[in-house]
Amino acid sequence: MAHAYVIPVIIIIVLIIALILTGYISDPIVVVPSLAIIGFLSYRMIYVIAKTRKRNLFTYQGKTGKAVDDIKRGEAGYVIVDGEYWEAIALEDIRKGEEIKVEGMRDLKLLVKKRVDEAII
DSSP states (O other): OOOTTHHHHHHHHHHHHHHHHHTSSOOHHHHHHHHHHHHHHHHHHHHHHHHHHHOOTTOOTTOEEEESSOBOBTSEEEEEETTEEEEEEESSOBOTTOEEEEEEEETTEEEEEEOOOOOOO
């Protein structure tokens, strides 16, 4: 969903272009700044729309948390990620209290494995 000001800006841009094309605005002192404003507003609209479409607020892949239960490989249990309780399927045996890392999601359940601290070489 785009921001609330996108539709009014589109209407303003169309009106300015229509006034220029029909000749109602023909003075270069008015046309040049109008075109600059149209260009800037178009750029900002495209930027805002593109930025909001790339964002996925519900991605948990790569996040870490803690196991609430003992979870055997392939079975379901509960974990806490970002302060929320999630049902999770373990990709390996995990004990209660161990740090976990989210590897993905299936049917609204997190796929988790033990968190391994990777050393930087």
